[in-house]
Amino acid sequence: MEDLVPxxxxxxxxxxxxxxxxxxLNHRFAHRLSAGEIxxxxxxxxxxxxxxxxxxxAQVNLRKRARAHIAAVRAQAILEKGVRPWSEQEISDRASAHTCKILATARRAVALVAAIPPDELRRLREADHHEGL
Known part of the structure; x- marks a missing residue:
């Protein structure tokens, strides 16, 4: 997460x-963190x-994304591994923690990018575009 968000x-x-x-593709970018969440x-x-x-x-939307994924992953684990279901409170707590972690990382990333001089930022983004990234 620390690399993907910035x-x-x-x-x-x-x-x-x-x-x-x-x-x-109906497939997440990374198991624990989707591009949509980022x-x-x-x-x-x-x-x-x-x-x-x-x-x-926007924060509620992010939390809903996190909660949906956490609930789906647990449901899959129940089917495949026979683990115990989580209560609504456990799912909610995990979604809140995941949301807080994403937001903290996103805040740092936004601050880092904001500190890049505009000409340098434009040059970096243009270089990526020309390299096919």
């Missing part, structure tokens, strides 16, 4: 492409940085 903040188009591939976390962090009131809705 990379997505630096290369938003590449992150959007990975997210689109996740949707089309983008949702970065969106919430940017809104927060700008003081936008829509940040609350």
């Amino acid at each position: 990379a997505a903040a630096l290369r938003p188009q590449l992150a959007a492409d990975y997210h689109q591939a996740e949707i089309e 983008l949702a976390g970065l969106h919430a962090a940017r809104l927060e940085q700008q003081g936008d009131r829509a940040v609350d809705e």
